[in-house]
Amino acid sequence: MANTFNELLKGNEIWVKSTTESTPDLFDSMAEGQHPQFLWIGCADSRVPAEEITNSLPGSIFVQRNVANMVVHTDYNLLSVVNYAVKALHVKHIIICGHYGCGGVKAAMSNDSYGLLDNWIVHIKNVYQIHQQELEAIEDLVEREHRFIELNVKEQVNNVSKLSFIQEEWKQGEFPYIHGWVFNIENGKLQNLNHTVNTTDHLDPVFKYK
Known part of the structure; x- marks a missing residue:
């Protein structure tokens, strides 16, 4: 340290x-x-460094991090990173990586106020609202939190899919693939959520561009 x-x-x-x-x-x-093949959208948590937990060399992964690995469509910092990654660097894979024990997700599960941060946490709360019935059927709070983290990752995979310039890339070919993963801080292992997309087939028609 x-x-x-x-x-x-x-x-x-x-x-x-x-x-x-x-x-x-x-x-x-x-x-x-730089010629990275991967874009990593992860949490800003200091315990989840993309290169180290994947045993990758510098230059292998283009990285964007924020609280709770969110893909917010008004976040022009993130949009610029994703656009540059796919349009200029031609990355083949985009990985959304959450992690168990995420403070942002825990905050979104509570009614506590965190000042300015509340304006970011509301995006995480929106995910909870979408899956509220499933989540509140889980009585164990740790299990509920873990499931919320997984569902949040999947929703962010979907959010990347809704970006117009991502859909432009898919009209030209199969890349990029967008993957949802979770990192387990307790054992250091990455878990593939088997939620990978490279088409708009999973989206509601209202989110598909011509």
Whole structure:
């Protein structure tokens, strides 16, 4: 754990030395440009670093993170990242990755107020409302929370599918594939929710562009 910012700088020196020894050409390759095959939309939680939990090298994954891995259609930061990933970098796969123990999801399950954050949490609450009947039939609160996290990931997969420029890409071919995963902090394992899409077939007709 870094107690001061200077420890982060020292950590960087150690990382550079170790990386240079294990992968001598990595920095030269990175300097030439990035060619990631994956876009990762994950939670901002510090315990879920995309490259580390997938054992990937720098340059492998283009990353966008926010509280509770949400895809909000008025979030122009996220929209710009996704657009650049598919239009300029031509990523083949988009991964929405939630995680058990997500603070944003826990907040959305409560009636507590968190000030400014409430305006973001309302998007998560909207997912709860969609699946309220299923969720409230689960008596165990931990199990309910886990199911909510899974359903939230699936809804964000669907939200990416509703983007007009994603549908433009699908008219040209099969990519990108959009996948829903969950990370289990307790054991470090990723779980595939088997919710993968690369067409608009699963969408209500009102969300399909000509």
